[in-house]
Amino acid sequence: MPVKRLGKPSFLRVDEVKDGDVLVAVEPPDLVEAEKSKWGKERYRIVVTKHNDREFGLRRWTMNTSTSNKLLEAFGEDEKLWVGKKIRIRKREEFIQGKQKSVLYGEPYIEPQKTLETS
Numbered sequence: 001m002p003v004k005r006l007g008k009p010s011f012l013r014v015d016e017v018k019d020g021d022v023l024v025a026v027e028p029p030d031l032v033e034a035e036k037s038k039w040g041k042e043r044y045r046i047v048v049t050k051h052n053d054r055e056f057g058l059r060r061w062t063m064n065t066s067t068s069n070k071l072l073e074a075f076g077e078d079e080k081l082w083v084g085k086k087i088r089i090r091k092r093e094e095f096i097q098g099k100q101k102s103v104l105y106g107e108p109y110i111e112p113q114k115t116l117e118t119s
Contacts, residue, residue, distance in 0.1 A: 009047060009058035014102040016059070019091040022051040022109050023061070028079035032062060044068040051086060067106040074108035086111075 017023070027047040034042050043062050050056035063071070075082045086109035094103045 009060050012048065012059035012061040012104070014091070014104060016056075017050070017089050017091065017104065019089065021089045023048040023087045023089060023106070024051050025082045025085050025087065026058060028082055029063075029068070037062075041065070046082070048087065061104070061106075063106060064103070067104075070107055 025046050026049055029044040029046040032043045032045050034040055037043050043064070045060055045062045047058055048061050049058050071082070071085075071087065075085050087106040088109040090105040090107060092103050092105060093100055095101075096103070
């Protein structure tokens with residue numbers, strides 16, 4: 001029987017990442033029902049870690065609709081295929097309920113191509 005993590009990781013905070021950081025999905029996303037959501041809408045939540053940063057640990061990220069739709073389009077409907085996928089963070093300042101706040105958006109991360117050496 002495989003060993004599973006006990007307890008849940010803490011939530012991802014806006015101040016823990018910066019614009020351009022790359023996160024990696026370590027578990028398939030799960031749907032948070034509207035009744036249990038802070039915003040009263042269905043949202044997807046995913047467990048992520050920061051790419052190439054062992055000290056960061058695991059975080060739960062409840063994604064906004066824009067992010068989950070972009071990732072769904074890129075990664076597909078099979079949630080198991082999301083595991084191991086990289087997500088680039090885009091941090092934006094927006095007015096929410098009359099206050100300016102930092103908002104995290106995610107987009108599929110595509111590894112940059114290496115330049116070919118010519119002889």
